Amino acid sequence: MPGASSFHQRVAADKRAAILAAAAALFGTRGFARTSLAQIATAAQVSRATLFKQFATKDALFDAIVEQAWTPQALSTAQLDPTDPEAGLRALGTAYAEVIGRPATVGLFRLVIAEAPSSPELGRRQFDLGKLPFFEEVRGYFAAAADAGSLDVPDATVAATQLLGMISTFVLWPRMFLLDWDPEPAAVAQAVEEAVLTTLARYGEQ
Known part of the structure; x- marks a missing residue:
C-alpha cells in the first residue's frame, strides 16, 4: 500500500x-x-x-555527515542568471554563509583539525566531498558570467576564492577560536553584501 x-x-x-x-x-x-x-x-x-x-x-558515515553539512538549503546555480551578477553572487554568498554558519559544519572543521595528526584523510574527504563541490559551483558561475560579458574575470578560480574568503573570514573562522561567536543574521547578511559589492567593484564591467 x-x-x-x-x-x-x-x-x-x-x-x-x-x-x-x-x-x-x-x-x-x-x-x-x-x-x-x-x-x-x-x-x-x-x-x-x-x-x-x-x-x-x-568512513561511509563520516562522508554522509560531510555531504549533509555542505548541502545548501536553497541553491541551484543552474537557475542563477549570469547576466545579473549582483543577484547571482548575492545568492551564492548567502548560501555559503548559511552552510558555514551551521553548527554541524563548524563541528566538522573542528573535528578534522583536531584529528589531522592521526587521521589526515578526514580533512581531504571533507574538502573533496564538501568544500570542493560548492567551490566549483561558485567558480562555474564566475566563468559563466565572464562568458556572458557581465563580469570581467581573468581567473574564475581566483575570483571564487576571494568572494568566499571574505565571507568565511567573518562567518566561520572566528568560530574556530571563539565559542561565543554567533553574529546576528543581519550582520551575516551585511558581510555577504560587502563581499558582493567588493567583488563587483573588482570584476564588474565598467
Whole structure:
C-alpha cells in the first residue's frame, strides 16, 4: 500500500537522521578514531543491524555527515542568471554563509583539525566531498558570467576564492577560536553584501 510505503520511508529517514546526529556528536566529543559504530547505534537508539544497513563503515558515515553539512538549503546555480551578477553572487554568498554558519559544519572543521595528526584523510574527504563541490559551483558561475560579458574575470578560480574568503573570514573562522561567536543574521547578511559589492567593484564591467 502507498501509505505503508511512505510510512516506512519516513521511519527510515528518521533513523538515518538520528544516526547522523549521534555520529556527529560522538565524533565531536570522543574523536573519530575513538568512536565505534556500536556506540553510535546506542546513542541513536537504533539496532546495530539498522545502522549497518545504512552505513557499512564508519568512513561511509563520516562522508554522509560531510555531504549533509555542505548541502545548501536553497541553491541551484543552474537557475542563477549570469547576466545579473549582483543577484547571482548575492545568492551564492548567502548560501555559503548559511552552510558555514551551521553548527554541524563548524563541528566538522573542528573535528578534522583536531584529528589531522592521526587521521589526515578526514580533512581531504571533507574538502573533496564538501568544500570542493560548492567551490566549483561558485567558480562555474564566475566563468559563466565572464562568458556572458557581465563580469570581467581573468581567473574564475581566483575570483571564487576571494568572494568566499571574505565571507568565511567573518562567518566561520572566528568560530574556530571563539565559542561565543554567533553574529546576528543581519550582520551575516551585511558581510555577504560587502563581499558582493567588493567583488563587483573588482570584476564588474565598467
